[in-house]
Amino acid sequence: MADKTQKVFILIAEDDADDRFLIQTVFNEKGYEEKIEFVENGIELLKFLDLRYKEKNEGVIYPAFILLDLNMPKKDGREVLREIKQHAVFKKIPVIVFTTTKNENEIRKCYELGANTYVVKPVSFEALIKVIDDIRSYWMNTACIPSI
Amino acid sequence: MGKISYIKPNFVYLNAIFGITLLILIILSVTFFKRAENISTSSEMVDHTYKVINICNEIKNNLNETESSTRGFLLTADSVLHNSYIHSVSNIKPLLDSIRKLTEDNSGQQKNISRLQGWTTLRLNYLQQVIDLRHGDSLLIKKKVLQGKNAMDSCSVIFGDIKKEEYRLLDIRDRERQNYMYAAPRYFSLVFIFSFIIFIISFLVISSELKRKIEYQKELERKLMELHRLNSDLQEFSFIASHNLQEPLRKIRVFSNLLITKHIKHLDSETSQVIKRIDASAAKMHGLMNDFIDFINIHNTDEPISLVDIKNIIEEAAASFKNDINAQPFSVVTGDLLKIRGYPNQLTVLFKCLLDNAIKFSKKDIAAEIKISGEKIPLKDMPQIDANILKSPYYRITVADNGIGFDNIFSGKIFKLFQQLDNEDTGDIAKGAGLAIAEHIMINHHGFVTAEGKTDEGAIFYLYFPIEE
Numbered sequence: 001m002a003d004k005t006q007k008v009f010i011l012i013a014e015d016d017a018d019d020r021f022l023i024q025t026v027f028n029e030k031g032y033e034e035k036i037e038f039v040e041n042g043i044e045l046l047k048f049l050d051l052r053y054k055e056k057n058e059g060v061i062y063p064a065f066i067l068l069d070l071n072m073p074k075k076d077g078r079e080v081l082r083e084i085k086q087h088a089v090f091k092k093i094p095v096i097v098f099t100t101t102k103n104e105n106e107i108r109k110c111y112e113l114g115a116n117t118y119v120v121k122p123v124s125f126e127a128l129i130k131v132i133d134d135i136r137s138y139w140m141n142t143a144c145i146p147s148i
Numbered sequence: 149m150g151k152i153s154y155i156k157p158n159f160v161y162l163n164a165i166f167g168i169t170l171l172i173l174i175i176l177s178v179t180f181f182k183r184a185e186n187i188s189t190s191s192e193m194v195d196h197t198y199k200v201i202n203i204c205n206e207i208k209n210n211l212n213e214t215e216s217s218t219r220g221f222l223l224t225a226d227s228v229l230h231n232s233y234i235h236s237v238s239n240i241k242p243l244l245d246s247i248r249k250l251t252e253d254n255s256g257q258q259k260n261i262s263r264l265q266g267w268t269t270l271r272l273n274y275l276q277q278v279i280d281l282r283h284g285d286s287l288l289i290k291k292k293v294l295q296g297k298n299a300m301d302s303c304s305v306i307f308g309d310i311k312k313e314e315y316r317l318l319d320i321r322d323r324e325r326q327n328y329m330y331a332a333p334r335y336f337s338l339v340f341i342f343s344f345i346i347f348i349i350s351f352l353v354i355s356s357e358l359k360r361k362i363e364y365q366k367e368l369e370r371k372l373m374e375l376h377r378l379n380s381d382l383q384e385f386s387f388i389a390s391h392n393l394q395e396p397l398r399k400i401r402v403f404s405n406l407l408i409t410k411h412i413k414h415l416d417s418e419t420s421q422v423i424k425r426i427d428a429s430a431a432k433m434h435g436l437m438n439d440f441i442d443f444i445n446i447h448n449t450d451e452p453i454s455l456v457d458i459k460n461i462i463e464e465a466a467a468s469f470k471n472d473i474n475a476q477p478f479s480v481v482t483g484d485l486l487k488i489r490g491y492p493n494q495l496t497v498l499f500k501c502l503l504d505n506a507i508k509f510s511k512k513d514i515a516a517e518i519k520i521s522g523e524k525i526p527l528k529d530m531p532q533i534d535a536n537i538l539k540s541p542y543y544r545i546t547v548a549d550n551g552i553g554f555d556n557i558f559s560g561k562i563f564k565l566f567q568q569l570d571n572e573d574t575g576d577i578a579k580g581a582g583l584a585i586a587e588h589i590m591i592n593h594h595g596f597v598t599a600e601g602k603t604d605e606g607a608i609f610y611l612y613f614p615i616e617e
Contacts, residue, residue, distance in 0.1 A: 123398050125406035
């Protein structure tokens with residue numbers, strides 16, 4: 001799954017094929033330079049990161065940020081978020097929770113677990129383009145994060 | 149879920165039984181005490197009679213002793229006998245005083261004792277004269293002895309009268325005492341039997357009340373378990389509604405929107421109209437679903453209760469509309485308001501719903517004016533509240549607007565979820581959950597909300613919060 005030759009990339013954990021299709025469509029539409037990698041559940045996401053961590057090469061590239069859905073099979077977004085933010089290396093990767101849930105408790109819990117941003121999935125394609133563009137722009141161009 | 153019937157404890161009935169029982173027991177106890185006192189009094193009176201008779205005998209004995217001592221002294225001139233005479237004489241006066249005191253409640257006996265005292269004095273005088281004349285004229289001595297004898301005979305007659313009267317009284321008092329003594333065990337048995345019956349009745353009544361209470365408690369526990377189960381179902385349903393049902397709907401909207409934004413130029417007019425209608429319907433459904441989720445989430449709160457400054461809450465709620473560029477112009481005038489114990493976030497939602505309602509249903513081209521005031525309402529002015537169950541007064545917050553109002557016949561209906569009033573002006577915007585949410589927030593605060601309206605003149609919402617004094 002991981003392509004070691006690629007440079008900057010964005011990791012998207014999304015179990016829903018429609019949402020993966022829509023996000024891919026936005027990236028195609030906007031023609032961003034960065035590639036996107038998809039994983040379909042929490043276990044796949046952790047495996048993806050672990051594989052890179054175990055190589056221990058200096059040139060190993062981690063995702064610029066992770067777009068994380070909360071409700072996924074096998075291991076859901078909350079568990080994954082906790083494990084990432086407790087990991088010595090992975091915790092530096094910005095995690096943007098990208099979900100349909102607007103529940104106040106859920107939002108509070110995600111921030112407590114260490115989420116960098118919580119974004120509710122938009123209900124129109126135009127809004128989806130804008131949201132993904134804003135997220136990408138902020139985490140790729142504006143925010144400064146320590147190198148891994 | 150079935151209705152839990154409120155079983156009001158029958159305190160009036162219990163209090164009445166307790167009061168009557170206490171009264172009867174007091175009457176019986178007082179009567180019993182009086183009876184015991186009568187027994188004691190009659191016994192004392194019998195003793196008293198015997199005492200009078202004994203003293204009477206003692207006086208007589210002392211008189212006899214004076215006579216025999218005088219005779220002995222006259223024959224032997226022995227000073228021992230004279231001393232005995234003097235001793236007996238000195239005994240008589242205190243005995244007479246004593247018997248007078250004992251019979252002071254009996255006028256007949258007092259007369260007898262006065263007579264006795266007179267004759268006794270006379271008798272002693274004659275004896276003293278005989279002693280004084282012992283070496284003198286024998287004829288004079290004889291005369292004095294005879295006069296003394298007559299006085300002694302009179303004394304004996306009076307002693308007989310006193311004793312006769314005392315024996316008469318003794319007979320009456322002894323009978324009285326026996327009557328009381330015979331009646332006492334019967335009376336005691338009566339008090340005991342009555343107390344026992346009262347005890348049994350009280351036990352049965354309390355036991356029956358306790359059984360009723362236990363049954364009610366069991367019923368309540370059963371309902372509580374049912375409520376927990378339903379609440380758990382509701383939470384599950386809330387999750388399904390907020391995720392599983394929202395997801396496909398969101399996708400319908402995103403994909404229809406994708407078609408409209410990306411491919412509209414490739415679609416003919418009819419197809420694009422159909423897609424736009426699908427998008428509009430999905431948007432409407434999405435709005436209803438969001439309202440529905442907000443409505444359900446009102447019950448799923450773990451927010452702690454605290455003392456809330458309602459003025460701040462109103463300002464916060466109003467600010468959320470002022471930041472919304474799509475919101476219509478409005479103004480809020482707030483009077484002095486009490487702080488209320490409640491859930492701050494829920495109260496913010498409550499005022500957001502009411503402000504949203506006032507702004508949404510304002511008149512065309514006229515900015516909404518919302519006036520909010522508060523006052524304490526005594527329970528007597530609230531006919532829908534049973535003052536026997538709730539003792540605390542209510543604090544009423546009035547939220548009045550100058551909007552399009554509504555006909556008062558809909559005042560109950562407007563708090564129903566997704567209800568639309570028969571008002572042509574409001575259209576689809578009236579189908580919301582805002583007022584249903586407001587009503588449920590008031591229920592969460594153990595209060596309630598009512599509404600009054602007049603078409604084209606505005607609406608007034610009354611929020612009633614219970615307050616502790």
